[in-house]
Amino acid sequence: xxxxxxxxTIKRDLEQIVVGKKITGISVYNPKVIREPSLSKxxxxxxxxxxxxxxxxxxxxxxxxxxxxxLTIHLKMTGQLIYPGLKQKDTRVTFHLSSGKxxxxxxxxxxxxxxxxxxxxxxxxxQGLGPEPKDLTLTQFQDMLSRKKTKIKPLLMDQQFISGIGxxxxxxxxxxxxxxxxxxxxxxxxxxxxxxxxxxxxxxxxAVSCGGSSVDDYVRLSGGKGDYKKYHKVYGREDKPCPVCKxxxxxxxxxxxxxxxxxxxxKKV
DNA sequence: AATGGGACCTGCGCGC
DNA sequence: TGCGCGCAGGTCCCAT
Numbered sequence: 001x002x003x004x005x006x007x008x009t010i011k012r013d014l015e016q017i018v019v020g021k022k023i024t025g026i027s028v029y030n031p032k033v034i035r036e037p038s039l040s041k042x043x044x045x046x047x048x049x050x051x052x053x054x055x056x057x058x059x060x061x062x063x064x065x066x067x068x069x070x071l072t073i074h075l076k077m078t079g080q081l082i083y084p085g086l087k088q089k090d091t092r093v094t095f096h097l098s099s100g101k102x103x104x105x106x107x108x109x110x111x112x113x114x115x116x117x118x119x120x121x122x123x124x125x126x127q128g129l130g131p132e133p134k135d136l137t138l139t140q141f142q143d144m145l146s147r148k149k150t151k152i153k154p155l156l157m158d159q160q161f162i163s164g165i166g167x168x169x170x171x172x173x174x175x176x177x178x179x180x181x182x183x184x185x186x187x188x189x190x191x192x193x194x195x196x197x198x199x200x201x202x203x204x205x206x207a208v209s210c211g212g213s214s215v216d217d218y219v220r221l222s223g224g225k226g227d228y229k230k231y232h233k234v235y236g237r238e239d240k241p242c243p244v245c246k247x248x249x250x251x252x253x254x255x256x257x258x259x260x261x262x263x264x265x266x267k268k269v
Numbered sequence: 270a271a272t273g274g275g276a277c278c279t280g281c282g283c284g285c
Numbered sequence: 286t287g288c289g290c291g292c293a294g295g296t297c298c299c300a301t
Contacts, residue, residue, distance in 0.1 A: 001294060059295080076295050078279080109278045111295070150271060159296085167294060216293075256273075257294065
């Protein structure tokens with residue numbers, strides 16, 4: 001499930017590989033993933049445009065085009081961008097590029113979201129995004145937490161609160177900060193808030209430097225895996241020993257999401 | 270404001 | 286072996 005580190009990795013890969021290339025044609029195999037505008041306008045607006053710049057906001061990829069429009073891509077859970085693409089069963093859209101090779105958008109579950117916009121800043125979802133973790137200061141973050149009575153794990157995953165963190169990194173960040181996922185944000189001590197801040201920045205940065213975590217469908221632009229999975233300490237490790245204290249990692253449901261934690265290192269206080 | 274549920278989807282792994 | 290079922294989770298939407 002692509003979160004900030006995975007989307008950032010793809011963004012950097014795209015910068016190296018597809019920026020400057022022209023979209024010479026588009027094949028749409030499943031129009032469901034084209035959310036706006038109409039299919040014909042989507043194709044028409046992209047064909048012939050050059051990819052000038054790639055950006056990321058939260059988990060959204062943005063490609064600015066030479067015709068002043070923007071292509072936004074949300075991979076949701078199972079979306080992939082692959083270059084060079086080899087059309088396969090879950091390939092939903094192929095962008096034919098001036099290199100003679102294809103950029104494929106694959107998405108097993110069709111939750112992915114492609115839009116062609118006059119300006120990506122107009123997208124409501126992007127307007128509603130909270131700050132990027134790396135743009136926050138400790139003081140700002142502590143202040144934001146103090147205003148929220150909700151449980152810390154769903155809060156970290158709330159894109160309007162802070163952008164880019166999903167289920168996997170929320171679990172790893174809370175483990176690293178030794179905070180139970182059910183703690184209320186406003187009840188964390190200043191020291192805990194600081195630990196959370198540092199864990200969040202360190203883990204996201206480390207995961208980016210590893211090229212993300214390949215669990216489920218995530219792969220890099222080349223189709224290669226991200227290497228951060230080997231550093232996962234709790235996510236997906238139910239009944240396995242905690243790397244710190246050897247207690248068995250537990251899994252519970254919190255806000256309808258699978259939540260992994262160490263019952264000893266992350267005591268509920 | 271916070272919380273909980275269902276909807277959207279498909280493939281996988283499980284139990285029988 | 287085959288079938289049905291629950292589960293995975295990002296986001297939206299509705300209800301309480």
